[in-house]
Amino acid sequence: MNVIGPRETGQTGLTKSLSDGKGAILSHLQSLSSLSDDDRDLLASALGPSANWRAGHELIAYDAPLDEPVFVVSGWACRVVNLPDGRRQILDFYIPGDLVGYSPRSGARAKASHLCLTNVVTASAREVVRRVRQEPSRYTALAGALSAIEDETDKGLIDQVVRTGRMLAHERMIHLIAELYRRHRRAGVGVANGFAMPLTQETLGDAVGLSTVHVNRVLQQLRREQIIKTVAGRIEIPDPALLAEHLRLIR
């Protein structure tokens, strides 16, 4: 029985799902700072064409210039560091609605490889970012959202350090799942109390610094404790208060 996700069903290449995807982008940005009509119009008009990428594709190589920011329309991506002997450490995840490869510093370079973990659809954010920077006073909310995104990325990295540095296995998983749950709700992705989890347990392990086998065991424990339910490639949170309770103990 699959605990987590049958593999990704695969984008069929159509641009059909864009409506959902744009929804995620909008919800996400809206949640960061409430958008004006100007902001919304800009997103509607200046959001670049969408592109399809297969799982495993490297969106941005290590040290490549960060001059082509994109929104994730659907699928998951991440930043990852590979050690010479094959070990790897995932730094953070990008889910639908997230902005990938953005830096306010012109000339900035990628500090890690940006990788598609599933098939991914992206929409170029280049024009949006350019216009917002050109007229920040017109697109104040979007400008604020960009700042907020930077802050969030930093916070995410800090959380990642705390998880891997000072938490036990089950704490790491709870903490990560809670973060992903929060972000999915914010982006309006994944209805009800749960979200789609297309990652393998191996990938999850590379994120929280645990072996695949142990991820499996920890997930079983969390299910036994009714903190999560896993059905058909989704993680459900049957009792958000219970999750919050456990979170309170660790952060």
Next chain:
Amino acid sequence: MNVIGPRETGQTGLTKSLSDGKGAILSHLQSLSSLSDDDRDLLASALGPSANWRAGHELIAYDAPLDEPVFVVSGWACRVVNLPDGRRQILDFYIPGDLVGYSPRSGARAKASHLCLTNVVTASAREVVRRVRQEPSRYTALAGALSAIEDETDKGLIDQVVRTGRMLAHERMIHLIAELYRRHRRAGVGVANGFAMPLTQETLGDAVGLSTVHVNRVLQQLRREQIIKTVAGRIEIPDPALLAEHLRLIR
């Protein structure tokens, strides 16, 4: 025998050591982007008065506004996250020459507590930062250095994730020591092939995610392998090539 540091001898409150300290600030910035006369003049004139803080003092509280950036003149500080049950995770260190509490985003808030690990002397960077932002074209090098500092902070966090997430104990220590060694040399602090190490092994453990006891054992191993030497509160690198060799295996 103390492997690492007799405790900090303590700043006596004099502003005398400012000359050394300013040296560290200059070397550090210079190494990031080569300073013009304008840049140098600004540093000489606009660097704020120095202040003394005792070990344990919280320079910036969690979530406090980041509106008072300071350079470290002497001593060590860090960013730290405290878990409810007493565990703590150090995110990064600030050594002489480093800029603490700087964010380019106005209104930004501290994402973690900023703590003095030893007695610390700081010099306000507020004026310098203000002037550089006011006339970035006049102080191009300093403007570049500020960007570079942001980049370095990010890179440091990423390294920290990799260390705690995917490295063995001795690899974590080697990796951290190598980083500190590089930064000390860059700031022109700590002559020859070594640097002052005023941190306790407990503090080191909170940084690399290990217990005090294990930090002790790992340090002994590194000494046995001649990768480091520890004398009188200093860490010496007898053979930088050997250190580099070990580094190559892990990153």
Next chain:
DNA sequence: CGTCAGTTTGAAGCGAATCAAGAACAGTGG
């Protein structure tokens, strides 16, 4: 129906934490 990626399970081993106690040291006050 065979293949393959992913999940699950058990057994054994290892790395690091914990516990507890002692030694070395810095700072303090007599």
Next chain:
DNA sequence: CCACTGTTCTTGATTCGCTTCAAACTGACG
């Protein structure tokens, strides 16, 4: 100058969390 104190470092014994190894199981897919 020396006894006293508290912190830090050190060491040994034990325990525990997690990894590793190996094999079986499951479901998707061609």
